[in-house]
Structures are given as structure tokens and as C-alpha cells.
Amino acid sequence: MNDIRTIALIAGVLLLLTVATAVGQFLARHPDRGLDPAAVNAFNLRLRGWWIICTVLAAAFWLGTTTTVVLCGLVSFWALREFITLTPTRKGDHRALFWVFFLFTPLHYVLVAYDRYDLFSVFLPLYGTLFVLARVAMAGDYKRFLERTAKIQAGLVVCVYCLSFAAALLHVPIRGQEPGSGANFRLLFFLILLVQFADCMQYVWSRMAGRRPVAPEVSSTRTWEGLLGSATSTALLAAVLWWAAPPFEPWQAALVGFVVAVMGFAGGMTMSAIKRDRGVKDYGTLVVGHGGVLDRVDSMCFAAPVFYHLTVLVAGQ
Amino acid sequence: MLYPAEPMPVDVAPPRRAATGRSAVCRAAGLTLAALARLLSGASVRWIASQPDTCQRVYFANHTSHLDALLIWSSLPQPVRELTRPVAAKDYWSRGVLRRWLAEEVFDALLIDRTDIKVHQSPVDLMLREIGSTRSLIVFPEGSRSVTGDLGEFKSGLYYLAKKRPDIELVPVHIDNLNRILPRGEFLPVPLLSCISFGPPMWLEHGEAKVDFLARARKAVQALKE
Numbered sequence: 001m002n003d004i005r006t007i008a009l010i011a012g013v014l015l016l017l018t019v020a021t022a023v024g025q026f027l028a029r030h031p032d033r034g035l036d037p038a039a040v041n042a043f044n045l046r047l048r049g050w051w052i053i054c055t056v057l058a059a060a061f062w063l064g065t066t067t068t069v070v071l072c073g074l075v076s077f078w079a080l081r082e083f084i085t086l087t088p089t090r091k092g093d094h095r096a097l098f099w100v101f102f103l104f105t106p107l108h109y110v111l112v113a114y115d116r117y118d119l120f121s122v123f124l125p126l127y128g129t130l131f132v133l134a135r136v137a138m139a140g141d142y143k144r145f146l147e148r149t150a151k152i153q154a155g156l157v158v159c160v161y162c163l164s165f166a167a168a169l170l171h172v173p174i175r176g177q178e179p180g181s182g183a184n185f186r187l188l189f190f191l192i193l194l195v196q197f198a199d200c201m202q203y204v205w206s207r208m209a210g211r212r213p214v215a216p217e218v219s220s221t222r223t224w225e226g227l228l229g230s231a232t233s234t235a236l237l238a239a240v241l242w243w244a245a246p247p248f249e250p251w252q253a254a255l256v257g258f259v260v261a262v263m264g265f266a267g268g269m270t271m272s273a274i275k276r277d278r279g280v281k282d283y284g285t286l287v288v289g290h291g292g293v294l295d296r297v298d299s300m301c302f303a304a305p306v307f308y309h310l311t312v313l314v315a316g317q
Numbered sequence: 318m319l320y321p322a323e324p325m326p327v328d329v330a331p332p333r334r335a336a337t338g339r340s341a342v343c344r345a346a347g348l349t350l351a352a353l354a355r356l357l358s359g360a361s362v363r364w365i366a367s368q369p370d371t372c373q374r375v376y377f378a379n380h381t382s383h384l385d386a387l388l389i390w391s392s393l394p395q396p397v398r399e400l401t402r403p404v405a406a407k408d409y410w411s412r413g414v415l416r417r418w419l420a421e422e423v424f425d426a427l428l429i430d431r432t433d434i435k436v437h438q439s440p441v442d443l444m445l446r447e448i449g450s451t452r453s454l455i456v457f458p459e460g461s462r463s464v465t466g467d468l469g470e471f472k473s474g475l476y477y478l479a480k481k482r483p484d485i486e487l488v489p490v491h492i493d494n495l496n497r498i499l500p501r502g503e504f505l506p507v508p509l510l511s512c513i514s515f516g517p518p519m520w521l522e523h524g525e526a527k528v529d530f531l532a533r534a535r536k537a538v539q540a541l542k543e
Contacts, residue, residue, distance in 0.1 A: 077508075081359060081508055081509060081510055082510065084507075084509055085359075085494065085497075085509040085510045089497065091500050094497075094500060094503055094505075094507060095503075095505070097507040098505045098506070098507050101507060101508055
């Protein structure tokens with residue numbers, strides 16, 4: 001942890017957050033600046049979320065790799081909880097769901113923690129899928145069988161399998177670096193930073209220049225302009241911060257930033273479609289009082305696997 | 318009134334024992350189970366036009382899962398929880414050492430014999446005797462757990478309870494999604510998210526007929542579902 005780049009990255013983020021918080025508080029205290037109070041409020045709420053993410057991440061970094069994997073597992077567990085709560089299931093799915101929550105999800109993260117890429121890369125998509133199919137069939141309820149099993153599988157893949165690639169980044173071997181060292185943590189931090197930045201930029205660009213929604217039926221705020229603007233801005237940020245992400249050259253970092261932004265956008269669209277189908281706006285408002293973990297991690301779920309594989313590709317050269 | 322106002326001679330025995338009389342082990346077990354149930358059911362608690370209070374109340378709720386009583390009990394604030402006793406079926410909860418210990422010692426439940434209801438020893442009289450003038454109750458007026466998750470017809474016990482003790486606040490409670498967490502006939506829970514809503518207290522109106530009152534009470538629970 002005592003290397004200069006990690007410290008620089010963290011200090012930079014803290015500085016950015018402090019400045020943004022100061023601006024947000026200033027805007028909240030002076031409503032006469034002609035800005036939409038709701039937008040200021042949303043901005044401040046998002047910042048608060050950022051502070052929480054940073055604090056938790058810092059704590060996890062300090063406590064080590066295994067703690068971070070466990071933390072990621074808990075986030076997955078909670079996201080899956082929200083996903084399945086939102087998805088109507090029948091009583092015949094009950095036993096399958098029990099094992100999905102209490103055996104498959106924890107076991108997958110155990111494999112991630114032990115760095116068994118050979119196993120965890122196939123465990124859920126292959127054996128998880130087969131298990132869900134067979135267990136639901138054995139429960140004897142055949143009504144809309146494929147639809148029901150597909151829901152559970154989609155939840156497993158998006159909330160557990162995809163998200164776990166963020167944790168798996170901590171084990172990627174990087175040339176000239178100790179495995180599980182500060183370099184790996186910086187990679188993870190880099191990914192989170194890019195995903196969150198892309199989210200913000202998508203919002204900003206859509207508001208400023210958004211004209212053509214990608215799919216107005218699904219989401220009226222996600223536009224082509226927002227997608228392009230966010231991908232370009234994120235690529236720029238990634239190129240500027242290339243020194244923080246060990247295996248990447250500046251141009252590679254820019255490419256990674258671009259891809260991460262596009263994938264994050266895809267994740268947001270996917271979750272919007274599911275929410276639209278169920279007639280809710282946020283996963284958080286589904287059950288009053290819950291923060292809506294899935295709302296926060298939807299872009300990350302889609303961006304993490306591709307980031308992981310790009311890293312392995314570049315680091316393995 | 319011919320006689321000067323004087324407290325009505327009510328046949329009220331003192332509560333069996335004070336809530337704080339439970340042993341430390343039972344209290345700890347109660348707290349642990351309550352915390353576990355809250356964690357497992359991801360329950361968020363809402364008080365809609367209503368506030369938690371230590372006054373004497375009867376909480377009446379829809380019944381979809383074995384966890385219902387435990388969850389309502391655990392979502393009450395500690396001082397209220399100490400005063401509140403769930404009403405449960407004797408034929409189920411007195412079978413086996415563990416169940417009986419849980420029901421009688423940990424949750425201080427009031428066990429009602431569903432199979433042997435007599436006129437002079439009606440469950441309502443028993444409930445009123447047991448709660449005295451301080452304790453509150455959790456009841457499920459449907460009588461048994463619903464299979465589909467829909468709200469069934471209410472049995473008349475709630476009406477007689479309200480008639481004999483018009484001063485007790487009747488608080489409607491709606492439990493959402495718990496039937497998916499632990500449905501009837503399952504013993505392993507799936508940790509989805511649920512929601513418990515407490516509604517505004519209601520009372521039996523003067524001269525309100527039994528059918529009307531029960532329909533109104535049922536509607537009050539239904540309304541919390543939104």
C-alpha cells in the first residue's frame with residue numbers, strides 16, 4: 001500500500017470528492033443561483049453515496065484481499081436479493097432459490113477467493129444453470145417453466161457471476177508486481193472510478209445535449225448523445241489516469257475506458273428494461289427504506305467482466 | 318347510572334408475570350431470533366399514520382408464513398416488544414420441547430387451543446384475562462396461514478375482543494412478501510426482502526354490526542398493501 005501511485009490516486013479522488021462536496025453544499029445553501037434544486041439534491045445524494053463507497057473501499061483495501069472478496073460477495077448477495085424480490089417467482093421455485101442463495105453464491109465467491117479461475121469461470125454459468133433447471137423441474141410445477149428458470153439464471157449471472165469479476169481483479173498477475181499488491185487494488189479502484197464517472201457523464205451529456213433516446217420506451221433519459229459523450233469523456237479520463245492502472249499504456253487505457261462506459265450503459269439499459277416491465281422506477285423503492293444496491297451496481301455488473309478480460313489480455317502479453 | 322362513577326369491576330387477573338421476569342437466556346434468545354428474522358427477511362418497517370406506543374393494543378395482521386408473528390414482534394421497538402405477546406395455536410406450538418420453550422419462554426406467546434373451544438372458556442376471554450391492563454397482543458384474524466398469499470375472511474374473535482374491551486387500540490398490520498420468504502409447507506427460508514406496515518389504530522364503532530366491523534378491519538389491512 002505504501003507505493004506512491006496508490007497514494008496519489010486515493011489523494012486525487014479524495015480531493016475531487018471534497019471539492020465536489022463543497023460545491024454541492026454551496027449550491028444547496030444558495031438556491032437563488034438559478035439551478036434546479038432537485039438536480040442539486042440528486043447531485044448531493046450521489047456524492048454521499050460516493051463517500052460511502054470510498055470509505056468502505058478504503059477499509060476493505062486496508063484489511064486485505066480476502067475481505068474485499070467477501071465484501072463483493074455480500075454486495076452480490078444483496079443485489080440478487082433485490083433482483084429476485086422484484087421478479088415474480090412461484091412456490092415451485094422455492095427450493096431452487098434456497099440453494100442458489102445459500103450454496104451457489106457463497107461457493108462461487110469461495111472459488112474466487114482461492115483464485116480458481118478454471119472453476120469459477122464455469123461454475124455458475126454451467127452448473128448453476130443445470131441445477132436451476134433440474135431443481136425447478138423436480139419441484140413438479142411446469143407452468144411457464146423456461147420463463148421462470150431464465151429469471152433465476154439471469155439474476156445469478158448478472159448479480160453474482162458478473163460482479164465477482166471485480167473481486168477477481170485482485171488476483172490477476174501483473175508483470176513486475178507482487179500478486180495481490182497495491183497494483184491490483186489500484187486496478188479495481190480504476191474500474192470503479194471509470195464506471196461511476198461514465199454514469200455521471202452519461203447523465204450530464206444526456207441532460208445537456210441529449211436529443212435521440214436509444215429506446216424511449218425503456219428509458220427516456222438514456223440518449224445516443226449521452227452514450228457517445230460518456231464513452232469519450234471516460235476514455236479521456238482513463239488516458240489521463242493510465243499511470244494508476246498497471247498493465248495499460250495510455251492508448252490502451254483510453255480504449256478500456258471507452259469499452260467500460262459502453263458496457264455500463266448497456267447494464268443500465270438492461271436493468272431499466274426489467275424495471276419498466278415490473279412497473280417500478282428504482283429497485284430501492286420496491287421495498288421502502290432500502291438503498292437499492294442493484295441501482296448502484298447495474299453498470300458495474302456489465303463492465304466488470306470485460307474489464308477483467310481486457311486486463312488479462314494486456315497483462316498476459 | 319344509579320351509582321357514583323366507579324371503576325367497572327372487570328374480571329382481570331394480573332398478568333401471569335411481568336415481561337422482565339424472563340430469564341436472561343430467554344431474553345437473549347429472543348433478541349437473537351428477532352435479529353436473525355429481521356436479517357433474513359430484509360424487513361423494512363413502516364408506520365403509516367401511526368406511531369409505536371406502549372399503550373395497550375391488539376395488532377392484527379394477514380397470515381402467510383410461520384415467521385409472521387416473530388417478524389411483527391421483532392419490528393416493534395424494544396419497550397413495546399416487552400409488552401407484546403403473540404397469540405399462537407396450541408396444537409402446533411406445544412408439540413416438542415423446543416417449540417414449547419420458544420413459545421412459552423422466549424416469545425411469551427399466548428397459546429390458544431383451536432380444537433377445543435367452549436362457550437364458557439372462549440379464546441377471547443382467555444386473551445383478555447392474560448393481557449390484564451398492560452400487555453398487548455398480536456393476532457391473525459384469518460385463523461390460519463393463507464396458501465395463495467391473498468387475504469382471507471376474518472374470524473369473529475377480533476370483533477368480540479373489541480366489544481369486550483372497547484378501550485384497546487386495534488392496529489392493522491400488513492406483511493408483504495413474507496409468503497415468498499417462508500411459504501406454507503417449507504422450512505428453509507429464501508432471503509428476499511419484505512415489508513411490514515403498521516396502520517392507524519381503529520376501534521369498534523358504537524352499534525357497529527359484526528359483519529361491518531370485520532369487513533372494515535379486513536379493508537384496513539388490505540389498504541396497507543397499496
